[in-house]
Amino acid sequence: GAVVSQHPSRVICKSGTSVKIECRSLDFQATTMFWYRQFPKQSLMLMATSNEGSKATYEQGVEKDKFLINHASLTLSTLTVTSAHPEDSSFYICSARVGLLNTEAFFGQGTRLTVV
Amino acid sequence: DAKTTQPNSMESNEEEPVHLPCNHSTISGTDYIHWYRQLPSQGPEYVIHGLTSNVNNRMASLAIAEDRKSSTLILHRATLRDAAVYYCILRGPNTGNQFYFGTGTSLTVIP
Numbered sequence: 001g002a003v004v005s006q007h008p009s010r011v012i013c014k015s016g017t018s019v020k021i022e023c024r025s026l027d028f029q030a031t032t033m034f035w036y037r038q039f040p041k042q043s044l045m046l047m048a049t050s051n052e053g054s055k056a057t058y059e060q061g062v063e064k065d066k067f068l069i070n071h072a073s074l075t076l077s078t079l080t081v082t083s084a085h086p087e088d089s090s091f092y093i094c095s096a097r098v099g100l101l102n103t104e105a106f107f108g109q110g111t112r113l114t115v116v
Numbered sequence: 117d118a119k120t121t122q123p124n125s126m127e128s129n130e131e132e133p134v135h136l137p138c139n140h141s142t143i144s145g146t147d148y149i150h151w152y153r154q155l156p157s158q159g160p161e162y163v164i165h166g167l168t169s170n171v172n173n174r175m176a177s178l179a180i181a182e183d184r185k186s187s188t189l190i191l192h193r194a195t196l197r198d199a200a201v202y203y204c205i206l207r208g209p210n211t212g213n214q215f216y217f218g219t220g221t222s223l224t225v226i227p
Binding site: 004006034036043044045046049091093095104105106107108109110112 | 154
């Protein structure tokens with residue numbers, strides 16, 4: 001199957017700073033990527049849909065100015081958590097799909113963000 | 117969001133078959149049924165998906181009810197590596213073609 005790679009796998013940052021997470025599709029082009037957040041013992045929550053060459057679409061309740069998404073190429077999407085606070089500490093996961101309805105999605109290995 | 121209902125947890129003995137149920141009574145005719153699993157501290161992994169007919173692959177089988185309001189993921193011989201949270205997800209126009217995760221079923225495999 002297709003491979004989606006996230007970097008870094010874990011990051012610790014100080015409160016008030018910004019941190020960028022990269023999501024790459026290694027062997028396919030992804031016009032659409034998705035960003036999820038997962039708190040401990042909870043399910044994945046879709047944050048936003050990242051579209052190559054256009055603005056991301058955010059789910060209700062997700063602050064677009066806090067979670068900046070850039071999808072500048074067909075193989076790379078980035079999520080920047082701006083002015084991070086301890087409550088932003090979470091497991092962030094990206095996903096990409098190859099086609100439309102009748103295809104599976106491929107997920108990155110996740111990024112563990114800890115804000116201290 | 118198209119809703120799915122799964123038991124919170126299940127247990128299985130190693131090397132025995134496991135049947136993981138999922139109810140999706142509000143499924144529409146164009147929704148695909150997807151199953152993913154997630155091991156601790158990892159991203160979800162694709163397991164199988166289908167529309168109307170039963171599906172088989174090297175990982176599992178997917179049995180879809182005739183009215184499509186429920187489905188069952190079948191692991192034919194559970195191994196310790198199958199211990200994970202299994203998510204049943206509907207994907208189609210009703211979900212904006214996105215994947216919305218429910219609470220999933222946490223599978224414990226007993227040696």
